[in-house]
Amino acid sequence: MRTSQFPLNTVKETPSDAELASHKLMIRAGLIRKLAAGLYNWLPLGLKVMRKVEAVVREEMERAGALEVMMPVVQPSELWEESGRWEQYGPELARLNDRHGRAFCLGPTHEEIITDLARNEIKSYKQLPVTYYQIQTKFRDEIRPRFGIMRSREFIMKDAYSFHLNDASLQETYDRMFEAYTRIFSRLGLNFRPVLADSGSIGGNLSHEFHVLADSGEDAIAFSTESDYAANVELAEVIGTSAERATPSAEMEKISTPDQRTIGEVSQFLSVAPANCLKTLIVKAEEEGFVALLLPGDRELNEIKAEKLEGVASPLEMASDEEIKQIGSVSGFIGPLGLNIPVVADHAVLTMSDFVIGANEAGFHHKNVNWERDLPLPKTVTDLRTAQEGDPSPDGKGTITIARGIEVGHIFQLGTKYSSAMKANVLNEAGKGQTMTMGCYGIGISRVVAAAIEQSHDERGIIWSDELAPFKVALCPMNMHKSDRLRETCEKLYNELSEAGIDVLFDDRKVRAGFMFSDMELIGIPHRLVLGDRGLDSGNIEYKGRGDSENQEIPMAEIISFLKEKLQ
RNA sequence: CGGGGUGUAGCGCAGCCUGGUAGCGCAACUGCUUUGGGAGCAGUGGGUCGGGGGUUCGAAUCCCUCCUCCCCGACCA
Structure with missing residues (x-):
């Protein structure tokens, strides 16, 4: 194919609405x-x-x-x-x-x-x-x-x-x-x-x-x-660990936490690690009512896992502030203690001790809460977390990245x-x-x-693999309009390449070298041949792969076999 | 659907606040020069200013309304 018959609709300026x-x-x-x-x-x-x-x-x-x-x-x-x-x-x-x-x-x-x-x-x-x-x-x-x-x-x-x-x-x-x-x-x-x-x-x-x-x-x-x-x-x-739960070290205490609603706020206010705060999320049940989901404060709920739970609505729907009031709690201060709805816990919460929970009352949390002493162990325990870097791999080999x-x-x-x-x-x-x-x-x-x-580009443009490239070889003559000898050589080479079954784009436009090179690099042609009067004298053709940093001089007579080798 | 922005020449934008009949860069076209990394000079063509309505002697500009496209969020073989 020739560029004179196959217009390259390239543009220099990057479109303003494209991010990727x-x-x-x-x-x-x-x-x-x-x-x-x-x-x-x-x-x-x-x-x-x-x-x-x-x-x-x-x-x-x-x-x-x-x-x-x-x-x-x-x-x-x-x-x-x-x-x-x-x-x-x-x-x-x-x-x-x-x-x-x-x-x-x-x-x-x-x-x-x-x-x-x-x-x-x-x-x-x-x-x-x-x-x-x-x-x-x-x-x-x-x-x-x-x-x-x-x-x-x-x-x-x-x-x-x-x-x-x-x-x-x-x-x-x-x-x-x-x-x-x-x-x-x-x-x-x-x-x-x-x-x-x-x-x-x-x-x-x-x-x-x-x-x-x-x-x-x-x-x-x-x-x-x-x-x-x-x-x-x-x-x-995310598989549960076999870690033991630490024994309680202090009595449960109700404390004032005015306007401290998020895990981040509460943990900072009380100087407690987020991992020691219990996150309680209220979601809609499958039929009527609601379900409470418990997670360690530093972990995110995996919504896909949650909506697959029996009794939980799919698609997952979080309870509104209004609905949280209906079940006797307050958004930002929710806790499992005294909450009269089904509870599903992530298995990681079982190993928590002396933790913080919402008191279901605006401006209050409980601290030093412990399972079995202050709260019954949740009946349903499962995997609710989103996997994160460093978690053990579920097949027991290595960790997650x-x-x-x-x-x-x-x-x-x-x-x-x-x-x-x-x-x-x-x-x-x-x-x-x-x-x-x-x-x-x-x-x-x-x-x-x-x-x-x-996956494959650089600052100049696309870098196609041979299999995907729209053309495998770009044939770039330098100032062909000024040299009949060069034109004849290029036409001959173009025919030979085509006959050899190599899909070649012959840039026969009357454009400057830099313009031609940038176009061919932008559209990502994997192999480039440059021919000039200088090269004709020496009998060599200049070759450069799209990903290469250096040119190679290839004797004219070997160019077809050289490319066939490259393209396998 | 909620929030924010945007729409003026093929593309990227200015002009709008403070109304007076549209401009810049790139691209395109012509000519001359240039010619191994997106050339220079000179010239040419191209716009219902997103649509509709209103205010006004006069609207790209002010007001109302509809639409488009983009960004953030909810969604997702």
């Missing part, structure tokens, strides 16, 4: 342009990169035995009503009516559609297991789209769905997909990790997310320092959540109807492009 490096660079390098909030046009250069991602994903899906299908973006409400998600899904589901007044939605995902397809097409256990996949546009009406393509409303996703007669077969496909995902992200040249994940609103049991590691990532991931344990902090278990990641893939064992709701049955060997069990496997194709940039 990937967002800025995607706009500056001319990969995307914003159309409206969370909606982007993909320019030729950007689309070329996205197609590279798709190609790798397609190859690996085929290798794993998945079959490509394509399902509509616009989906009838009936199927969503059947699964129950027409009600469950909030305003993130974009709904619309057709001219006859029939209700539809823009698909944020395709479980309902594929389950409907499968129940119509698959009748016998002999047709199982089967995995379908598609690469399709999704729409989610995000509350706050941001970070460019990273969290947009419309995006491209590869989603796959597998159907099985039993869990063993599901596990087999799940493992194969896990392996396929590992191959895909490795081939794309990404630094990534699979992590244990929450299966979220999509439902199901076992689930892994694939994260590209980057400081700007929206998710926090807990890693073990010693083993390969990795989990989303949303999910990461926290890193940030961008979620680019997610695989789930759905089980029969959709197949039973939508009656997706097949006949088994005994000739009896049996509900199929399902898995689902997603990759955010467009997000991968942003994640790759986030």
Whole structure:
């Protein structure tokens, strides 16, 4: 390709509304342009990169035995009503009516559609297991789209769905997909990790997310320092210690703590470590009423863990100041003593002694409180904390360290959540109807492009891996318009490279050297060849890799084999 | 949805407070010069000042209203 026929829509100035490096660079390098909030046009250069991602994903899906299908973006409400998600899904589901007044939605995902397809097409256990996949546009009406393509409303996703007669077969496909995902992200040249994940609103049991590691990532991931344990902090278990509780050293005392409401204020006011203050949170119960959650003062509640508790409302809802009054307490001075609602404690509170609690009375706390003497031990004790740096790893090996990641893939064992709701049955060997069990496997194709940039760029621009690069080689002539000899040499080299199957971008614009170099670096072409009259005399071509600091002189005759070697 | 901001040429912004018919930089186009790291000079084109309504002799500027986009928060395959 020639730049005279493939305009590079690069811009020098950084857009004012972009925060993330990937967002800025995607706009500056001319990969995307914003159309409206969370909606982007993909320019030729950007689309070329996205197609590279798709190609790798397609190859690996085929290798794993998945079959490509394509399902509509616009989906009838009936199927969503059947699964129950027409009600469950909030305003993130974009709904619309057709001219006859029939209700539809823009698909944020395709479980309902594929389950409907499968129940119509698959009748016998002999047709199982089967995995379908598609690469399709999704729409989610995000509350706050941001970070460019990273969290947009419309995006491209590869989603796959597998159907099985039993869990063993599901596990087999799940493992194969896990392996396929590992191959895909490795081939794309990404630094990534699979992590244990929450299966979220999509439902199901076992689930892994694939994260590209980057400081700007929206998710926090807990890693073990010693083993390969990795989990989303949303999910990461915090195990109880076997530490003994110290014996009480002082009598319980009610003390005046005027206007000291937060753990920080109280601990400072009383000169007590936050870890020795008991945090009492009131949340709404599943049906009527409220539940009190107890945590050490220096730890944060993990809301995902809390809303999974039996008897606690999901999604989690904190009690209002008004509601706290109704249960006989005061916001800022809540404590378990005399509180007449169910109590759930994090196991870490059991080892606390001589601690501080709210007195359920404005301006007062109790100090030197002790279990069993002043307070009964809570009946329900579980894991409520958010994992933090230094916690012991749940597998017993090493401690937890926290890193940030961008979620680019997610695989789930759905089980029969959709197949039973939508009656997706097949006949088994005994000739009896049996509900199929399902898995689902997603990759955010467009997000991968942003994640790759986030992970690999410098102050000059993008640094593509060979696999993702829109062009592998940039051919940069110096002042070609002044030298016919140079033009002939470049044209010849361009043809040779093309014939050798090397995707080359020939910069035949009449622009100055610096301009050309900055453009090629901004758009991240991994290999650059510079030809000038000077080099022609010596018979050498100047080569520089995008990440290299020095040029290399390569004899003209060897340049093709040299590049083939580089590109393998 | 709550809070804060914003909207003026393709992009980035000034002008608004104190009303008088729109400007700067970049980009684009033309010409000349320049030519190994985002060139210089000269010239050209391009704007319903987010929309609607009002006040006024006169509104980008003041008032009302609707909308957009951005930031913070709640949400999240």
